[in-house]
Amino acid sequence: MADTPNPDIIYTKVDEAPELASASLLPIIQRFAAAADISVGTKDISLAGRILSAFPEHLSADQRVTDDLAELGKLVNTPAANVIKLPNISASGPQLLAAIAELQSKGFALPDYPETPSSDAEKAIRAKYDAIKGSAVNPVLREGNSDRRAAVAVKNYAMANPHRMGDWSATSKTRVAAMSGGDFFSNETAATLASASTVKIVLETADGTTVLKDGISYPAGTVVDATYMSAKALDAFLAEEIDKAKAEGVLFSLHLKATMMKVSDPIIFGHAVKVWLAPVFEKFADKLAALGVNPNSGLGDLLDRVKDDAEITAAIDAISTTRPPMYMVNSDRGITNLHVPSDVIVDASMPALIRAGGKGWGPDNKEHDAVCVIPDNAYAPVYDETIKFFKANGKLNPATAGTVQNIGLMAQKAEEYGSHPTTFEIPEAGTVKMILEDGTVLHSHAVEAGDIWRSSSARKAPIEDWINLAISRQKATGYRAIFWLDPARAHDAELIAYVKPILAAAGVADKFEIMDPRSATRASFETITKGENTIAITGNVLRDYLTDLFPILELATSAKMLSIVKLMNGGGLFETGAGGSAPKHVQQLIEENHLRWDSLGEFCALGESLQFLADAKGNARAKVLGQAVDAATQGILDHDRSPSRKVGEPDNRDSHYWFARYWAEALATQSEDGELAKEFAPVAKALAENEAKIAAELVAGQGAPADIGGYYYPDPAKLAAVMRPSGTLNQIIG
Numbered sequence: 001m002a003d004t005p006n007p008d009i010i011y012t013k014v015d016e017a018p019e020l021a022s023a024s025l026l027p028i029i030q031r032f033a034a035a036a037d038i039s040v041g042t043k044d045i046s047l048a049g050r051i052l053s054a055f056p057e058h059l060s061a062d063q064r065v066t067d068d069l070a071e072l073g074k075l076v077n078t079p080a081a082n083v084i085k086l087p088n089i090s091a092s093g094p095q096l097l098a099a100i101a102e103l104q105s106k107g108f109a110l111p112d113y114p115e116t117p118s119s120d121a122e123k124a125i126r127a128k129y130d131a132i133k134g135s136a137v138n139p140v141l142r143e144g145n146s147d148r149r150a151a152v153a154v155k156n157y158a159m160a161n162p163h164r165m166g167d168w169s170a171t172s173k174t175r176v177a178a179m180s181g182g183d184f185f186s187n188e189t190a191a192t193l194a195s196a197s198t199v200k201i202v203l204e205t206a207d208g209t210t211v212l213k214d215g216i217s218y219p220a221g222t223v224v225d226a227t228y229m230s231a232k233a234l235d236a237f238l239a240e241e242i243d244k245a246k247a248e249g250v251l252f253s254l255h256l257k258a259t260m261m262k263v264s265d266p267i268i269f270g271h272a273v274k275v276w277l278a279p280v281f282e283k284f285a286d287k288l289a290a291l292g293v294n295p296n297s298g299l300g301d302l303l304d305r306v307k308d309d310a311e312i313t314a315a316i317d318a319i320s321t322t323r324p325p326m327y328m329v330n331s332d333r334g335i336t337n338l339h340v341p342s343d344v345i346v347d348a349s350m351p352a353l354i355r356a357g358g359k360g361w362g363p364d365n366k367e368h369d370a371v372c373v374i375p376d377n378a379y380a381p382v383y384d385e386t387i388k389f390f391k392a393n394g395k396l397n398p399a400t401a402g403t404v405q406n407i408g409l410m411a412q413k414a415e416e417y418g419s420h421p422t423t424f425e426i427p428e429a430g431t432v433k434m435i436l437e438d439g440t441v442l443h444s445h446a447v448e449a450g451d452i453w454r455s456s457s458a459r460k461a462p463i464e465d466w467i468n469l470a471i472s473r474q475k476a477t478g479y480r481a482i483f484w485l486d487p488a489r490a491h492d493a494e495l496i497a498y499v500k501p502i503l504a505a506a507g508v509a510d511k512f513e514i515m516d517p518r519s520a521t522r523a524s525f526e527t528i529t530k531g532e533n534t535i536a537i538t539g540n541v542l543r544d545y546l547t548d549l550f551p552i553l554e555l556a557t558s559a560k561m562l563s564i565v566k567l568m569n570g571g572g573l574f575e576t577g578a579g580g581s582a583p584k585h586v587q588q589l590i591e592e593n594h595l596r597w598d599s600l601g602e603f604c605a606l607g608e609s610l611q612f613l614a615d616a617k618g619n620a621r622a623k624v625l626g627q628a629v630d631a632a633t634q635g636i637l638d639h640d641r642s643p644s645r646k647v648g649e650p651d652n653r654d655s656h657y658w659f660a661r662y663w664a665e666a667l668a669t670q671s672e673d674g675e676l677a678k679e680f681a682p683v684a685k686a687l688a689e690n691e692a693k694i695a696a697e698l699v700a701g702q703g704a705p706a707d708i709g710g711y712y713y714p715d716p717a718k719l720a721a722v723m724r725p726s727g728t729l730n731q732i733i734g
């Protein structure tokens, strides 16, 4: 469908499972919206789309695409923004390479990714590709703070239909391991800028001064912090935990966020690979370098590169016998925790392990207790305390538990730890200084070669907006409200200095508590265990972590969360769910043509987006359409129309049929807009009359492989054929 120039609503084009789902759902949404004169356009923020838009000079005229992310970045700063944002890939190194290779094979003459750029031209290409990696989309779009919670209907459904939870035993050997010093948490310094300033970051060594970064400008009131992780302390810690896991007879597991924290965390991951195979790296350093081994790319890449060298593979086998069993990503295929840096992502992996009663899968394809290594101590205590709570009290009961909502600070790249262009692996020993334009040294850290230094910032306007959002949410609910801030931590102390006066001025100081993350975790579990509710008011990282942790325990998944970004300039950004793009779901579709992706997050976001259009633009038909979406979402829950996980049963496509049907029925029976009722009555009737025929057509192709013509850049015609297999449904939708 051709896009109108300024659509009322933008629906993002993304990757993997949510994009497969869009091939079926978006035509339904566009058809229903058009009947109410509401246009729904698309913007491409997929990994492939972002790569193509970065290299127009390498593409033919008909291959070139616009930079939709940049356009959206402008739009979200205007009151006109009304964007439904689906999850997209935050690409790790290996994913970026795979996407480039796929596009090249499809005739796009993209340059190779320069692993070791030498010329200026190569350095420029490398810089363009690196800007696409990791969390490259969300920080651009999130020009507002975050309000995430389970919609009432979703929470009620989860309580009435509690999911299975693994039992927790008091004798479980599962535990969290974090560094006792030398980490980002313990080395942090922070300051609030009294006046606007540009800032430069330099490394002073015995040989002179190198400028790491210059010309960053921060407005007055910005909280700027800096810290580093000691490579030596990290290596010693990893070696000790590997030995302890062996002695304790548990799985070794490492939980990082190598996608979002795209600079720091792949390096930490690489340290784990090197420590795991320490004797091999010592003995064969030159050979490994010659083979192009980069430990940050993971054990999978390493094993592939050394597979023809009998000496090295024998040495690896010899070490393996001295190591503890590793937590597996896929034990059938021998994929370990250390194979690919983006396979185990802490915010999804820890809640899954906790939901399973503290168990992970081992190489023997059985469940075992595990040591969960989360090197940095800033947020590891959240998982440690959760595990201690369940060991002492047993698993959470989703039938009776209350809910934890979240108000998260994230606007204008607040607290984008480790993903910033202000994170560095230090090349040689010296002192890193952060210097203001008047010469004031804001931060100074003595570092050694290999240490990871990072700075992040949070601006005044976003911080104030966040606190006010928390005040209005607390007022709307009356819930126990906790700021998850640690007075003993440098960065948090600066935020507390903002929080307290604003609460006092609003006369609501008695309605809020301030607690460090460990105490707040315990208080939150105590609260929801009693069946009561609480609001977690957190920084950016905990926003991400907690809106997976609590929903996964309360609702089984974070995919059903309502995720609203109230843009600071008046627009609305509606994220769908709080989870990711579910790569495993794509694999299942390709292998057996079953898509278990649940679009409930999309349904909830669509309802909110239409409501926003009604409120902001006084669009009466958007209100009618939005209320009908809410009714349809309720219908999906009440009648259990969500996708099944098993092949041969109703899947994502079937749930879209029901969504369309309940939506049409709600429109046909409402009395606010007679014209819409008249238009949708025959649609509802046709959908109901053809129920059996459509259901049969939708499952007919299941069981056999599906060809969508690519992974990162599927063929639209093939994708449509797979995702819209019911001719009867397509005809009714028109």
Ligand code: NAP
Residues within 6 Å of the ligand: 086, 087, 088, 089, 090, 091, 138, 259, 260, 345, 348, 557, 558, 559, 577, 578, 579, 580, 581, 582, 583, 584, 585, 596, 597, 598, 599, 601
């Ligand atoms: P994930 O895609 O959320 O996958 C974790 C698991 O959650 C899935 O395997 C699936 O479990 C379940 N799940 C998530 N959404 C679901 C849905 N709508 N319906 C049913 N089940 C759902 O997390 P990940 O593996 O950490 O990340 C994968 C990719 O997504 C990465 O590239 C990451 O960067 C990206 N990501 C993007 C965003 C964003 O754009 N906002 C957020 C997070 C992650 P089962 O397989 O057991 O069914």
Ligand code: MG
Residues within 6 Å of the ligand: 347, 348, 544, 545, 547, 548, 578, 579
């Ligand atoms: Mg998350």
